[in-house]
Amino acid sequence: MADRIFAAITLLVVMAYGWAAFMLIKAPFQYDPLGPESWPRILSVVAGLCCLWIIFKPTVHEFDITKNSLVRIALMVGLLIGYAYLFEHMGFIIATALYCGASVKLLGGNVKQAVIFGVVTSVIGYLVSAKLLELNVPAGVFKNLI
Amino acid sequence: MDVILSGLGQGFAVALQPFNLFLVLAGCFLGTLIGALPGIGPINGVAILLPIAYSLGFPPESALILLAGIYYGAEYGGRISSILLNVPGDAGAVMTTLDGSPMAKRGEAGRALSLSGVASFVGGSISIILMTLFAPMLAAFAVKFSPADYVALMVFAFLSLAALVGKSAVKTLLAAVIGLMIASIGVDANTGVMRFTLGSPDLMAGIDFLVIVIGLFGMAELLHLVESYARGTLKTLPVDKTFVSWADLFAVKWVMLRSSLLGFIVGVLPGTGASVASAVSYGTEKRLAGESGKSFGTGDIRGLAAPESANNASAGGAMVPMLTLGIPGSGTTAILLGALLLFNITPGPLLFEQKPEIAWGLIASMYIGNIALLIINLPLVGLFARLLTIPQQYLTPLITVLAFIGVYSVVGNPFDLYMVIGLGVLGWILRKLEFSLAPVILGVVLGNLFEDNLRRALSMSGGDWSILFQSVNSWALYGLAFAVVALPLVMRYFKRKRQASAV
Structure with a gap:
């Protein structure tokens, strides 16, 4: 459960990050094929997949603390x-x-x-x-x- | 060979300057102390002291010599509390408790400490010699790397990190990507576009590297200490008069040699440092010992020599890719790399040519430091043993005070003090959930390098992604990456098969 909660919260943050990368960030003009938005887009997809994986296959179930x-x-x-x-x-x-x-x-x-x-x-x-x-x-x- | 000799000459000229010599000794002494104190390992020690070293205005080579001294000094010191308290002084010394502590309990603490001290020295020396030989070669080779090759190198680095570090590959990968995401905050250097700054001027230059390091490693460690505090008072065993004999050393000479080589190789692999090195070498020696390996874990000197040689050798190994490729070989070298970046020095293949005083000065200082450490660690071990019992109630606030002085004196922005606390809580939660923190810092340090090379490669090809798979180098690196990921899986498969047939 502990893992799932953490991964879900992280997923929300990653989605906000991804939303900004896909929707907001844009260079006014650029010559290179990859702009400032491309790299964050890749990262958000990888991070999102990792979060989903942890939600489906968590390894830590209890947040072990007295x-x-x-x-x-x-x-x-x-x-x-x-x-x-x-x-x-x-x-x-x-x-x-x-x-x-x-x-x-x-x-x-x-x-x-x-x-x-x-x-x-x-x-x-x-x-x-x-x-x-x-x-x-x-x-x-x-x-x-x- | 000429390059190496002239480089070493130049290096010793730097390292033997009185001020630098003093810093080598200070670093080694502090490192041994930090390693010996239970809980604080090299990565935390370097993290807490980095901003102070930076704001003292040392030249970059001096700062690096000091911080590196703390790093490999701590690999020596970790064994002291492993043996005397049965509590590992740092993550790399976990395996040392297995055979070191039983020896101390049966009244051979002196023998265990001196033997592991010599094993550390052998590991350290072999790895420095290997580093001297291979680092310039690797640098000369890596000069020809294209941006696409660098992308392949990064893929290799992150995949081997995921495969070898931490309990869960996905968690390690996520930790590294979180680091890369943190690195992407701030102004994009190529286009000047703001990314993820949320309109806050405090975030325009990105989150300061020092703040991240102090938060994740200083503050998170502090919270961890506070949490585990209730265990009661620790009792140290006395350092007795027993000492290592020549027969002991002769008996473990091959163990030390093998473990040093193994430790060096594990150290070179990106992200894997002392803890992986000592675990792998302990396991290997136990298997090689065959029938007589049953005494491992009950105070066998081979089980003590193996992890200690390996974790010291890994420290030298981890420096090789950091200096030659700009890719740290362990969590602590990631912080050292970040330290160099603070000084506006980008380590990489050209470092040996353009800044020989840094590359060679560091290597030469390690020769001196390693000998100094042997001297510090044999006769003076009783002094460190007494310091082990500094009560946690004093140690914990001292860490905070050092961290706050460091952050405030470098960044000078009160906002960052709160940021450090927030990152500390995040780091503590991550640790509780069995994430390792070293990949985060690797991500932070490598983020810009990774992105820049990817963008450069694609602008060379006009947007054609196949450029990433065109050179021999990149294919070789993807092959290595595949091997690192696949090998543990294959080995697990065979192990299961063998166990199944044995039943």
């Missing part, structure tokens, strides 16, 4: 999205400290470990990447301090 793991994954994805948001808006140090602390807590560490790891990683990470390696990392709210 409820606990699923909750943990969902929480981790939530943390990642939060990290991405804070990374942009509050800068590397605060975002990293919060994210690292929260992940350690999520993965079974205690509060003390979480706080120490979060602070150490964010500060050292910022100094190494922004100062030592001169990478482009957002300074955020500490822009004027460091």
